[in-house]
Amino acid sequence: MEFTIVIEKTPRNFSAYVPDLPGCVATGDTEEEVVREMRAAISFHLEGMIAQNEPIPAPLCSATVVNVAAVA
Numbered sequence: 001m002e003f004t005i006v007i008e009k010t011p012r013n014f015s016a017y018v019p020d021l022p023g024c025v026a027t028g029d030t031e032e033e034v035v036r037e038m039r040a041a042i043s044f045h046l047e048g049m050i051a052q053n054e055p056i057p058a059p060l061c062s063a064t065v066v067n068v069a070a071v072a
Contacts, residue, residue, distance in 0.1 A: 007034055
C-alpha cells in the first residue's frame with residue numbers, strides 16, 4: 001500500500017504527515033530520517049486501526065511539484 005506523505009522543513013527539524021491518515025505524523029532531524037520514521041508511523045497507525053476494527057482507507061491523495069515563474 002502506498003500513501004502520500006507531506007514533508008515540511010521546520011526551523012529545527014523535518015516533520016511529515018499523511019493526508020489520508022489523519023493524526024499520523026512523524027519528525028526527524030533529516031529528510032531521510034523523517035521518511036524512515038513516517039514508514040514506522042504508518043505501520044503503527046494501520047495496526048491500531050486494525051485492532052480497533054476500523055476500515056483502512058484507500059489512499060486517495062497524490063502530490064506534484066508545480067514550477068511557477070518568480071513574481072517581481
